[in-house]
Amino acid sequence: MIDQLVTTLIATLRDVVPIAVVLFGFQLVVLRRPIPHFRRVIMGFLYVLIGLAFFLEGLELALFPLGKLMAAQLTDPAFLFGDGAPMDPSNIDWASYGWVYLFALAIGFSTTIAEPSLLAVAIKAHEVSGGGIGVWGLRVAVAIGVALGIALGVFRIITGTPLHWYIMAGYMVVVIQTMFAPRAIVALAYDSGGVTTSTVTVPLVAALGLGLASTVPGRSAALDGFGLIAFASLFPIISVIAYAQLAEWRAHRRSS
Amino acid sequence: MKAMVDSLRDLAPIVLVIAFFQLAVLQQPIPNLLEILIGAFFVVIGLTLFVRGLEMGLFPIGESMAYAFARKGSLSWLLAFAFALGFGTTVAEPALIAVADEASHVAVEAGLIEDNEQHREAYALGLRYTVAFSVGIAILVGVLRIVRGWPIQYLIIGGYIGVIIMTAFAPKEIIGIAYDSGGVTTSTITVPLVTALGVGLASSIKGRNPMIDGFGLIAFASLTPMMFVMGYGMVISR
Numbered sequence: 001m002i003d004q005l006v007t008t009l010i011a012t013l014r015d016v017v018p019i020a021v022v023l024f025g026f027q028l029v030v031l032r033r034p035i036p037h038f039r040r041v042i043m044g045f046l047y048v049l050i051g052l053a054f055f056l057e058g059l060e061l062a063l064f065p066l067g068k069l070m071a072a073q074l075t076d077p078a079f080l081f082g083d084g085a086p087m088d089p090s091n092i093d094w095a096s097y098g099w100v101y102l103f104a105l106a107i108g109f110s111t112t113i114a115e116p117s118l119l120a121v122a123i124k125a126h127e128v129s130g131g132g133i134g135v136w137g138l139r140v141a142v143a144i145g146v147a148l149g150i151a152l153g154v155f156r157i158i159t160g161t162p163l164h165w166y167i168m169a170g171y172m173v174v175v176i177q178t179m180f181a182p183r184a185i186v187a188l189a190y191d192s193g194g195v196t197t198s199t200v201t202v203p204l205v206a207a208l209g210l211g212l213a214s215t216v217p218g219r220s221a222a223l224d225g226f227g228l229i230a231f232a233s234l235f236p237i238i239s240v241i242a243y244a245q246l247a248e249w250r251a252h253r254r255s256s
Numbered sequence: 257m258k259a260m261v262d263s264l265r266d267l268a269p270i271v272l273v274i275a276f277f278q279l280a281v282l283q284q285p286i287p288n289l290l291e292i293l294i295g296a297f298f299v300v301i302g303l304t305l306f307v308r309g310l311e312m313g314l315f316p317i318g319e320s321m322a323y324a325f326a327r328k329g330s331l332s333w334l335l336a337f338a339f340a341l342g343f344g345t346t347v348a349e350p351a352l353i354a355v356a357d358e359a360s361h362v363a364v365e366a367g368l369i370e371d372n373e374q375h376r377e378a379y380a381l382g383l384r385y386t387v388a389f390s391v392g393i394a395i396l397v398g399v400l401r402i403v404r405g406w407p408i409q410y411l412i413i414g415g416y417i418g419v420i421i422m423t424a425f426a427p428k429e430i431i432g433i434a435y436d437s438g439g440v441t442t443s444t445i446t447v448p449l450v451t452a453l454g455v456g457l458a459s460s461i462k463g464r465n466p467m468i469d470g471f472g473l474i475a476f477a478s479l480t481p482m483m484f485v486m487g488y489g490m491v492i493s494r
Contacts, residue, residue, distance in 0.1 A: 040313070121474075
């Protein structure tokens, strides 16, 4: 276990080195001023490094094996249809995957709540908005978006409909929403699409997508297994703008 | 101590979901309970340290560099920094390396490239540099937008339209990978840093509002990879 922790720490360190080189390189060569509170900043970097190593290693110990196994078991035809069920591709009904949808919703929501980069953005947004945007409000709005996105992505894999139709329709909704959205939320909403999918969500969601694509008859893991992440990055934009519109509407109604 | 309680609360939903599905739906016992408890403990410690480190290290350095560049007043150095930050943080990103490797297998299956180690590696490496370059460009354009005060929606929606048009021409096999690559580029260390940079810039430049102008860098970083990866797919398949 200690070995593994050290390996993860080294991997995280390798991830941080290019960032540190860019930061300190520009600081020393271009800006040519000492970094304010240098020791505190270095301590902060150390905390981030050690924190991430523990976080990733903990996920690897506690969650990923079970979560991935679960994704595989839930998509197993023997579980869904009972043993010896007919595996006729023309006979697959999208509605018989009930538990898979529920799992997609639940895992999308819960992994997003634990996502460290979303937490970082939420802390910053709370600070910048002077408390107008709640840390939890934003995170729950994003998590709802991810949950719905992944559930819809699962529906797409099961039905085998083309990915780009969904993405284009989603973009249309975003464009229309943007026209009516409060200006202050737009940039943050666009950002929340990108931050949702990192350390916690991607491995579990990818396992779900690959599991489904390899067990649903007529799907290829290579072609249909991808694309769940795209859903998870699109839908939070919609849900965050909706959250802001709802908040604005309620404030409006109260004042009138 | 309070920070640890917060982390515990962040983690609780996943634990509940996994436990419910394992016990109630799949009706199986939870294996290696001890290991899982140790793992959960690690996650809580890790998240707590991470948040502490954010506020001590990543946020302050992102903001102080933004202020320093604004004071220095050299736009070209600022843009060079933006590009380097985007490129540097992405090229070594483990999630991207994994996706690029996976994509090279898809390309072989689709008959886009020959099936041997050398071709696959070249394809994966090309994909990685393409994505890293596109993220560099994204942060550069995003920073330029903050400095100039351009409204974000026109740029992003314009980008979406670009993605849709390219989807019509890109080889079918690359589309899923391209859409996904937008999501995997932004790592847990990049996001806080880039957010602090954007907010810092917007609050140190006169006439910019940190809420309206400060966010949005991540949005660019998840948009450009889709376009560049589809472009890469189109070039390779010629």
